[in-house]
Amino acid sequence: MTVELISVGTEILLGNIVNTNAAWLAERCAALGLSCYHQSVVGDNGERLREAIGTALGRSELVILSGGLGPTTDDLTKETAAEVFQAELVMDEHSLERIETHFMERRLEMTENNKKQALVPTGALVLDNDNGTAPGLLLEKDGKRMILLPGPPNELVPMFEKKVAPILQGLQPGVLYSRTVKLCGIGESKAAAQVQDLIDSQTNPTIAPYAKTGEVHLRVTARADSREAAKALVKPAVKELKRRFGRAVYTTREERTLEEAVVKLLKERNMTVAFAESCTGGLLAGRLVNAPGASAVFETGYITYANKAKRKLLGVRKETLKAFGAVSARTAAQMAEGAARASGAEAAVSVTGIAGPDGGTDEKPVGLVYLGCYVQGTVWTRECRFLGNRAKIRESAVAAALTFLRSCILEDRAYKE
Amino acid sequence: MTVELISVGTEILLGNIVNTNAAWLAERCAALGLSCYHQSVVGDNGERLREAIGTALGRSELVILSGGLGPTTDDLTKETAAEVFQAELVMDEHSLERIETHFMERRLEMTENNKKQALVPTGALVLDNDNGTAPGLLLEKDGKRMILLPGPPNELVPMFEKKVAPILQGLQPGVLYSRTVKLCGIGESKAAAQVQDLIDSQTNPTIAPYAKTGEVHLRVTARADSREAAKALVKPAVKELKRRFGRAVYTTREERTLEEAVVKLLKERNMTVAFAESCTGGLLAGRLVNAPGASAVFETGYITYANKAKRKLLGVRKETLKAFGAVSARTAAQMAEGAARASGAEAAVSVTGIAGPDGGTDEKPVGLVYLGCYVQGTVWTRECRFLGNRAKIRESAVAAALTFLRSCILEDRAYKE
Numbered sequence: 153m154t155v156e157l158i159s160v161g162t163e164i165l166l167g168n169i170v171n172t173n174a175a176w177l178a179e180r181c182a183a184l185g186l187s188c189y190h191q192s193v194v195g196d197n198g199e200r201l202r203e204a205i206g207t208a209l210g211r212s213e214l215v216i217l218s219g220g221l222g223p224t225t226d227d228l229t230k231e232t233a234a235e236v237f238q239a240e241l242v243m244d245e246h247s248l249e250r251i252e253t254h255f256m257e258r259r260l261e262m263t264e265n266n267k268k269q270a271l272v273p274t275g276a277l278v279l280d281n282d283n284g285t286a287p288g289l290l291l292e293k294d295g296k297r298m299i300l301l302p303g304p305p306n307e308l309v310p311m312f313e314k315k316v317a318p319i320l321q322g323l324q325p326g327v328l329y330s331r332t333v334k335l336c337g338i339g340e341s342k343a344a345a346q347v348q349d350l351i352d353s354q355t356n357p358t359i360a361p362y363a364k365t366g367e368v369h370l371r372v373t374a375r376a377d378s379r380e381a382a383k384a385l386v387k388p389a390v391k392e393l394k395r396r397f398g399r400a401v402y403t404t405r406e407e408r409t410l411e412e413a414v415v416k417l418l419k420e421r422n423m424t425v426a427f428a429e430s431c432t433g434g435l436l437a438g439r440l441v442n443a444p445g446a447s448a449v450f451e452t453g454y455i456t457y458a459n460k461a462k463r464k465l466l467g468v469r470k471e472t473l474k475a476f477g478a479v480s481a482r483t484a485a486q487m488a489e490g491a492a493r494a495s496g497a498e499a500a501v502s503v504t505g506i507a508g509p510d511g512g513t514d515e516k517p518v519g520l521v522y523l524g525c526y527v528q529g530t531v532w533t534r535e536c537r538f539l540g541n542r543a544k545i546r547e548s549a550v551a552a553a554l555t556f557l558r559s560c561i562l563e564d565r566a567y568k569e
Numbered sequence: 570m571t572v573e574l575i576s577v578g579t580e581i582l583l584g585n586i587v588n589t590n591a592a593w594l595a596e597r598c599a600a601l602g603l604s605c606y607h608q609s610v611v612g613d614n615g616e617r618l619r620e621a622i623g624t625a626l627g628r629s630e631l632v633i634l635s636g637g638l639g640p641t642t643d644d645l646t647k648e649t650a651a652e653v654f655q656a657e658l659v660m661d662e663h664s665l666e667r668i669e670t671h672f673m674e675r676r677l678e679m680t681e682n683n684k685k686q687a688l689v690p691t692g693a694l695v696l697d698n699d700n701g702t703a704p705g706l707l708l709e710k711d712g713k714r715m716i717l718l719p720g721p722p723n724e725l726v727p728m729f730e731k732k733v734a735p736i737l738q739g740l741q742p743g744v745l746y747s748r749t750v751k752l753c754g755i756g757e758s759k760a761a762a763q764v765q766d767l768i769d770s771q772t773n774p775t776i777a778p779y780a781k782t783g784e785v786h787l788r789v790t791a792r793a794d795s796r797e798a799a800k801a802l803v804k805p806a807v808k809e810l811k812r813r814f815g816r817a818v819y820t821t822r823e824e825r826t827l828e829e830a831v832v833k834l835l836k837e838r839n840m841t842v843a844f845a846e847s848c849t850g851g852l853l854a855g856r857l858v859n860a861p862g863a864s865a866v867f868e869t870g871y872i873t874y875a876n877k878a879k880r881k882l883l884g885v886r887k888e889t890l891k892a893f894g895a896v897s898a899r900t901a902a903q904m905a906e907g908a909a910r911a912s913g914a915e916a917a918v919s920v921t922g923i924a925g926p927d928g929g930t931d932e933k934p935v936g937l938v939y940l941g942c943y944v945q946g947t948v949w950t951r952e953c954r955f956l957g958n959r960a961k962i963r964e965s966a967v968a969a970a971l972t973f974l975r976s977c978i979l980e981d982r983a984y985k986e
Contacts (some may be wrong), residue, residue, distance in 0.1 A: 163779055165605045165900025167596025168788075170589055174610075179584025188582050189617055193591070193608035196777075200606055207624075223762045224778060225768070228736030257936070258954045263758045283957040306961040362585060389589070427851070427872070431856030437872045444926055444959060447872070452882065453872025455854045457845070461869040461912070495878070542861065555929075556846055 153324060155186040156212035157244050158204055160220035160229050161303060162195035170517035171461045173218050173308055178363070182314060184320050185328035187374060196226040209296050213338045214320075219303030221286035223265040229300055230271070230322055231288065237293045247278055254285050279315040283307045291402040299538065329382035331375040333393040333398045336366060336410055336555040343368040348395055350389070357389050367410060367550025399562060408552050409476075411443045417451040417561055423498035423528075427453040427559065428466050428491035430478065430504040431521065436550045455543075456487070459493070466490030466502075479504050481533040482520050488524030500526040507545045521549045522557040532560050571739060572603040573629035575621050577637035577646050578720060579612035590725055597729060602745035602792070603631070613643040614955070622653050623865065624780055631717045632854070633736075636720030638703035640682040646717055647688070647706065653684050654710045656690035663848060664695055664704045671702050697734040700724045701975050719837040745801035747790040749960050750810045752817045753783060753972040757786050760785040774806050782961075783968025794812075814977060828860045831971050834978055840915035844870040844951040845883055845908035846919040847895065849936065853967045869912040883907030896921050899951040905941030906948055918974045922953075924962045929946065936977055942977040949977050 156179055163169050174191050181188050189376040190212065194204045201220075220229030234241055248270035255262040256555035269286045271392040272278055279288030284307040289300040299316060301308045321328075335343055344351070347370065351359050357374035370393055374385035402413040415510050418425055427450075437453035440446050454465045459478055462468040466485055469489040476482045487502035505521025513516035523534045534556055538548040570738065574594055580586050590606050599604050607629065611621045618637075625632040625804055630698075633727030637646030643766040667688035672679040687704050687825035689695055701724040713826055716733060718725045757780035761768070768776050774791035787810055811818050819830040835842055838902035842852045844867075857863050871882045876895055879885040884907040885900055893899045904919030922938030929935035940951045951973055955965040 162777060164592070165595055165608060166599045167592045167594070168779065169872060170587060172594040173583070175584045175587040176580055177584070182583045188973075189612060189614070190621075191610035197607060205893065218859055222780065223758045225765070226777065245865055253605075254956060258956065260756060263762050265762065268862075283961055306964075310958060360583075360585070372637065388810065411897070429851070430857065431858075432848070433863070433867075434854035434870055435858075436871065437851035437874075438849065438855050438963075441848075441852075441924075441963075442960060448849070449876035451848075452878040453851055453870075453874070455870025455872065456856075456868075457858065457864055457870070458868035503804055543859065546575075546858075558662065 153186050153214060155181050155188050155214045156208040156214040157181075157188065157191040158201075158208055158215060158216060158217045159193045159220055160196065160201060161193070161564045162197075162226075163197045164193045164219075172453070173303065173305060176305070176309065177216060177218065177312065177553060180317065183328075183330050183371065183373065184317060185326075185373075186320065186323050193292070196220060196228055198232050201232045202236060205227055205298070207296075209236070210357075211513040213295070214297045214299065216299045216301065217295055218301045221269065221288075221300060221302045223238055223269055223285070225257075225265075226427050227405065230273070233291060233300055236415055237273065237291050237298070239291065240277060242274055243267075243270040244270050244272040244287070247272065247280075248371070250280065251285045279311055281307055281311060282314075289395075290316075290319065306362075311417075311532070318343050326375050327375060327382050328373060328375050329379055329381045329386055330406075331386050331390050331404055331412060332406055333370040333372065333390055333397070333401055334410070335368045335397055336399070336402050336551070337559065338368060338400045340368050343370070343397070346395065351394070354389070357385050359393075365547050368390065368568060372505050376561060398485055402558065404445060409442065410551065411440050411446075414554050414558050415440065415443040415446050415449055417558060418499070421498075421561060423561070424449050424451055424495075426451070426491040426495035426497035426500040428487040428502040428524075429451070429453065429455050429463070430457060430487070430502075431507045432503045432546050432549050432553070433457060436503055436553050439554070448496035451497065451509060452491075454491055454494070462487060463528050477516070479520060479523075480514065481535060483522030484522035485531045485533050485535060486524075488526040499557065499561065501553050503549050503553050505545070505549055507542045509542060519545050521552070523547070523553050523556045524557050530560075532556070541559055564565060570603050570631060571629040572598050572631045572633060573606065573625040574598075574608040575618075575634045576608070576610045577618060577634060578610070581610045582612045584888075588761050590720065590722060593722070593726065594633060594635065594729065594797070597734065598633075598737075599745065599747075601734065602621065602741050602743060603737065606761045613637060613645060614791075615645050616647055618645060619975055620655060622650060622715070626653070630712070631714045631716065633716045633718065633847070635718045635725055636795060638705075638717060638719045640686050640688065640702070642682075642688070647690070648706060650715050650717055652688035652707075654690065654708050654709065654715070656692060658688040659691055660684075661687050661689040661695055661704070661735050664689065664697075665703070668702045674962065690764070691981070696728055698724055698728060698730075700727060707733075707736065717858050724796050743792050743794055744796045744799050745790065745887060746796060746803055747788055747823075748803050748807050748821060749823050750787040750789065750807060750814070750818055751820050751825070751827070752785045752787070752814055753819050753968070754976065755814070760787070764810065771806070774802050776806060776953050782964050783972060816976075819975065826859065827968065827971050828857050829862075831975050832857065832860040832863050832866055834975060835916070838915075838978060841866050841868060841912075843906040843908040843912035843914035843917040844921040845866070845917060845941075846870065846872050847874055847879070847904070847919075848924045849920045849963050849970070850874060852963055853918065853920060853970050856967050856971070863950045865911050868914065871908055879904060883911065894933070895937060896933055896937060898922055898952060901939035901941030902948045902950050903941075904942040909943040915945055916978065917941075918970050918973065920970050922962070922966055924959045924966075926959060936962050938962070938969070940966075940973045942973050943982075944977045947977075949973075
């Protein structure tokens, strides 16, 4: 089945936001076995949107539209899609009730234009929005389908996963089955080089690498008549990838994130962890807490942005700061030790570095980050150099710190100093 | 002048990469006063690319293509563009020389297919590539133009800035000018309702609302013969928006974020701030630290995920936790006071809530968050209810906490309890 993506929003045309929705939807559609040959972007303009929908329906069986379902008058996606399929808009009491509840629960005033969001084209399947007010919609006519999704990624992603993906799976001939082998602590080029022979020689299953910050995901996908048959094709390839990458594989579960894998590992070892953060300023602890159930392994974090705080809260020695600087392996080590001591946790991770844009020198350039890791009496440190802007450097440091903690717990010799 | 962007590359259609080029080009084109109504993505396929170019030229005066200029056989952009304009490809000796030099300098072997990159359509203007082997091209026919740029951002960006932008500036009649009025502490629907009359009645300047987490941005855009004239059209509209929204306007500077506005305010008041975070687990401090120069106002943060840590680091009373629970206004108040006391900061913000997915009860549902704010001896608290998943609730809590801190410093009566 062919699919085409239309992203609606003048803010995309003006370059105010990067179209991450299109990339995410494209990846998920490819994983579901849909063939995507076109993506397009149009603004909040009825005429051009109508034209774009017409063109897309003329060449693709399914059109997924995202954005333009908001309450304001420049949100036109639903109205335009209904018009193209010659469907009337009627009030959906179920959606109206959900929207009213949404506002009541937040003790917010519901304005008249929010009611507009509960209007749906006759005959459309309503996809409940658990994270916002605009319901999604599935419209069908003459063998062509349109799926309308809200623009905010935190609404679009769960709606697609929970409501849309199962429907698309049901529409597909044959069965597609994927598994993802997730790696940390290895770069994309190196990972790709290690599996180039498999990528080149295999067509079913296929193996595709995806680069993420500090991670590489290898997606193995097979198509067969039954789920069992597709699974049987995928299994040996996953096994081979696990053999080749060893401990760099942190999970083969689709939904498990690196922070969840780290929380699981800490639970298994019956360990708690503390954090001591400087340049990441809380993002490392913040990411671990993404994992539901993190409270079982995490109690305390110290954000010691100033040297004074590093000394007072973590006991970093004045002489160390003076002789080696706050951005140094010694300081990182003392931060990790200090965090473990102060909190009583079995493990502690520290981050200190120069995220920029200012503060870099020839000797200590922007992007230089030291990690410290204390695990039950032993301290490791690691020097990293990250490229990119301030946000990217901090994001990379967080991913590296989680990977480092995992490696130290697993006593990976590669990191021992 | 109307411009249209076509991104060429199967890797975009598969979602392997996010189309950051399109966002970057769109922003630059808007800043140069070009009107962009369409963006599209096609794969490395001659037929579909030809169709896409035809459609784009039919409705836009200028088409900017990026990607597909590489040396391999699946790079087809130049060949297809030449075909559409019925131009022959001829060897460009200047480009060939540059490519040969490129390889020689890097001591790399030049393969036969690299020569293909020096072929250019007759009559095309060649745009030298200082960062790679594929030259850019400007083609013109019957009043329509095509600009072909290489896909890698580190080649595309400097080529556009140095070679393309000056050409486009020369081609432009009018000038486009935008300002953004950024609001916090007000929902999108409410904000839109307050300016609906302006949105409906104005065409130059236009006013468009953009919803962000915990924020609403109102973009005011005007077109005129000169930058000064466009500015003069925008100015009264910005003034009117500032009058209507008052203190909810945290900035009218395009590049300033909420965290930067808060850092600026703290600097002006000569105050430092400390954070005491539970459910946000460091994300609040992490967001403040996004602002370069945050070190002037931020020294210490406490992540007290466990009750034990709340007691030990912040001095939250055992009886308070027992009688009211960790997620309560009283606990939030003691966390904020404790953070200020322990750190010596003039201001402190606390967050304690239930981010889910577990831990909610009828009385204290998932999404219930209490904020505490201490400013020079006074403590305020605020109860919030957020919807969405765990990540969204935490993101919303961070934005609300920054807004709350700002309001308390500004002594906004609306928040006083």
